[in-house]
Amino acid sequence: MDLRNLPTINALSDAVTVCEYNGVKIIRVIHNTVEAGISLHGGHLIWFKPANQDDVIWLSEEAIIDxxxxxxGGIPVCWPWFGKAGTPSHGFARNSQWAIKEHRENETGVIVALSLQDSDATREIWPHKFELTITFELGESLKVSLTSTNTDDHAWxxxxxxxxxxDIADITKAHLTGMGAPYIDGVQGGVQAEGGNALLITQEVxxxxxxxxxxIAIHDTPRQRQILVENQGHNAAVIWNPWQALCENMADMATNSFETMVCVESTIHGEGVTLAPNESHTLSTTVSLAAE
Ligand SMILES: O=P(O)(O)OC[C@H]1O[C@H](O)[C@H](O)[C@@H](O)[C@@H]1O
Structure with a gap:
């Protein structure tokens, strides 16, 4: 699955082209500062590689792209709920077809924005009108901003x-800092717990x-880099690594692939954010690199 070298079906600018894999359109960015790929299916960033750096975003080698x-892998957009708070799990946005809203570029990078609106299909799952815009600011660093707007006549x-x-070199040689102490432990059935300053992952988390x-810093020690994650508009950070046994049972993850990934998720957890008609809210994550 060589997604990065697919033939171009449409060139939108010097840096932005569209290609297609298995019925999924992918916006491909090739710029002096960065290479990136964004699937219109899901509004989903699937690779991000600043110039002269290793990949920052992990994509499963067994990802099913259809x-x-x-x-x-990549950055799934979980919306309008997280996890099993509704059906389907993590909402419908990651399984919806997004549209290109705009793209711009200058010498420092490229901006691509996509949009998604309610439809008969989304209102069957979730009975509200909405507009979502996801903006990817791609350059030496990455900023992803998801703006939700209530276009209905009632609050939701x-x-x-x-x-x-x-994407990390080796989970056994990496650790995380900056998560804060209190957490809800999904592996232990949702009990409240307190952690320390550093998290070394040695089992399912x-x-x-x-x-x-x-x-939150991911210390990707073998690569002598820190991946710095700065979230806004969130009320929680989810940390996830499925470890080996769960990977064995997932059709779209190779057995040992947990060794080279960790999820740090900018999350709106619990009751959520309430928007009155015409109100908007933005959830974002900014990712940059620093020397370890
Ligand atoms: O398999 P998915 O639906 O993509 O979910 C993958 C994971 O997402 C989050 O990190 C949740 O906290 C996990 O409980 C879940 O397993």
Missing amino acids: PTKAIR SYGGALHTYF DRVYTAPEAI
């Missing part, structure tokens, strides 16, 4: 996440950290 499945609430999968610091 117009009916959520893609394993939403939750969800920018469920980023990060599925935690909702409810008081994260401004920046």
